[in-house]
Amino acid sequence: MDSHAIDSNLNFYEAKRGLFSWIFTLDHKRIALLYLYSISLFFLVGVALGFLMRLELFSPGGQVMDPRTYNQVFTFHGVIMIFLVIIPSIPAVFGNFFLPIMIGTDDVALPRLNLFSWWLYIIGALMALGTLMFGNGPADTGWTFYAPYSVTSDTNVSMLLLAAFVLGFSSILTGLNFIVTIHRLRAPQMPWFKMPLFAWGLYATAWIQLLATPIVGITLLMVVMERTFGIGLFDPALGGDPVLYQHLFWIYSHPVVYVMILPAMGIVSEVIPTSAQRTIFGYKAIALSSMAIAFLGYFVWGHHMFTSGMSDEARVVFSFITFLVAIPTAIKVFNWIATLYKGSIYITPNLLWSTAFIFNFLIGGLTGLINGALAADVHVHDTTYIVAHFHYTMFGGTIFVFLGALHYWFPKIWGRMYNQKLAYWALGFTFVGFNILYGAMLTVGVKGMPRRYYDYLPQFEFLNKVATVGSWILILGILLMIYNLIRSARKGEIAPRNPWNGVTLEWQVPSPPPLHNFDRPFILSENGPYDFSLLEKINEVEQKPLDH
Amino acid sequence: MGYYKVPISGHNRDDEGSKLGMWLFLFTEILLFGGLFLVYAIYRFKYFEEFRIIAEHMDITLGAANTVILITSSLTVALSITAMKKDQDNIAVLLLFITIALALAFMVNKFFEWNEHIHHGLVMGADLFNNLQHGEGMFLFLYYFMTGLHGLHVVVGAIILAIVIAKIINGKITKDNYTFHENGGLYWHLVDLIWIYLFPLFYLLH
DSSP, X not given: OOTTXXXXXXXXXXXXXXHHHHHTOXXXXXXXXXXXXHHHHHHHHHHHHHHHHHHHTTSSSOSSSOHHHHHHHHHHHHHIIIIIIIHHHHIIIIIHHHHHHHTTOSSOSOHHHHHHHHHHHXXXXXXXXXXXXSSSSSOOSOTTOOTTHHHHOOSSHHHHHHHHHHHHHHHHHHHHHHHHHHHHOSOTTXXXXXXXXXXXXXXXXXXXXXXXXXXXXXXXXXXXXXXXXXXXXXXXGGTOOHHHHHHHHHHHHTHHHHHHHHHHHHHHHXXXXXXXXXXXXTHHHHHHHHHHHHHHXXXXXXXXXXXXXXXXXXXXXXXXXXXXXXXXXXXXXXXXXXHHTTOOOOOOHHHHHHHHHHHHHHHHHHHHHHHHSHHHHHHHTTXXXXXXXXXXXXXXXXXHHHHHHHHHSHHHXXXXXXXXXXXXXXHHHHHHHHHHHXXXXXXXXXXXXBTTOSOOOGGGHHHHHHHHHHHHHHXXXXXXXXXXXXXXHHHSOXXXXXXXXOOSGGGGSOSSOBTTSOSSOOOOOTTOTTOGGGHHHHHHHHHSOOOO | OOOOOOSSOTTSOOHHHHHHHHHHHXXXXXXXXXXXXXXXXXXXXXXXXXXXXXXTTSOHHHHHHXXXXXXXXXXHXXXXXHHHHXXXXXXXXXXXXXXXXXXXXXXXXXXXXXXXXXXXXXXXXXXXXXXXXXXXXXXXXXXXXXXXXXXXXXXXXXXXXXXXXXXXXXXXXXXXXXHHHXXXXXXXXXXHHHHHHHHIIIIIOO
């Protein structure tokens, strides 16, 4: 017996003990949880900042803060939510935890690099938080750091930029790790087109992380240099080109929205077959549409700059390619719906989170087409309509799936069931609050309320009040969900291996999994990852545990 | 009491996987510098004449010497890998030491070169610099930024090669297990490759 011999009756929590066994762990499941706890913490900080902004906008005029603080709050909200929450969220938490299990192996390909990514994440997070204490206060530029204001602002922009650089490095290494893992560690019976769709989502994501992030890294460094040496790269007062900054920034920052959404779409493609108890409709189309979105995503950055100054030819081309992205996205949505059609649907909070995602993302995606149209964009750009649009995709999309995945895989991660009744209530509040908040913002944006404004005209007051009330309902839902999950993780019913009757590999291991993931050979179908004719055979294991 | 050992384990040695990881990392490095090359191209296009004039102040001799030094060091690192494959540890270590010495020589040259420019006031903040045309200042700024970032990579590469030496001496890199050595070599070739583009852009084009 080799040195890895561990009793498989012990789960991965019990295999080792102590703080150091966590923060220096090489186990992908523990690293996933480290990410989960750190990301959740920052998510709550981001939510609190959003709550404050909505309070400020409850009525015209100053309410709870001064204008400069308001600018700092929305900047910090954006930086935290983008760089510390959404970008790492699904890949670093659920990708780390489930990718190795789902492809039938016992760890990622480069475990030490994996731990290093988490440490980089923490260092980047501390640097971002450091701007609260050092220098002239946190940045007030907006998370996009547009030049020339990011060059001339007297706040501590440089440190925040360096934090984003470090976080980008962390994201690159996670992506790199997943590509190597998927290429090298798939189970022998699992060719590319028999992989679970979550793995496909992560694979497409990883390539974007790898190929787009370095550009923003170097761009942010350029802004730091510009601030230090005042050389006139981007500052027009010194002969620089601010539109060049926007190009460099969006060359990364548009593809990165697909880093945020593709893994979420992968998870939905897992939850829906399990809930409908039938194989996914259009497996290859869903897998390849992820790659198509990743590819097309590189060529649409110009649609962030329709009103910034570009040639008409460039704008038309960018607009056209933007519309193309809707095709692979719609392919996914239709395939999910087709999977549910005539399936034997088990309604669980997991499924409802996923359908809530489809609803929100439909609004997010269709409003995106309106921005993508040149003429319409001139009207809606820089209004709260844009803010609502990307919250519908990022929050209503990615974060909803993140929370849904937390429910779907909750029994596997913590080995206990959550309280379903409370989960429905929490989802209900979150969904209703979310739609009130951002629905009102969409509407008031179309009426012309500018984004990032501290104050507004009286005619926008009613919808702003509605939005703020919506934010309270939303936060209530989130808090209820957190209460439910934390309580259930400690006191819930003990979960079986396969509570939702799934057939992918993570449902064939104990809940929670042992250190090396598998306690017996796994069952893979020749008909792909969602072959529910195997369900009986998979669930037999539960009834007669292996004789040790 | 055991556990089920998966057919393809992440804990097994996987040379192909490590090399794949390294190649992917090299892509990201190229893209990192790619952003700077792009900005260089844009400003060269915008300030063509000023770039040409200021480039005449570059010391082609030192630049050429550094190019020869780096290309030679790429050769020595490649030879050291071949020596390792043939189980000639001592020669491999010797060649790696030569590589690191060449890296050092490169940095020393760089130091004198920068020192010379700074001494003449061709540096951000100096009076002479402030009186230059915007394009000339941009050229110098990009020169410091790009060769500086490259210099940082030379230092990191040398450290990696030093780790390779330590691992050879400790017996962790052997004739049958030299992927780390190869990856260190790959990284070093990248450092060399980027310089091969920096050299003409800053020294030869005027």
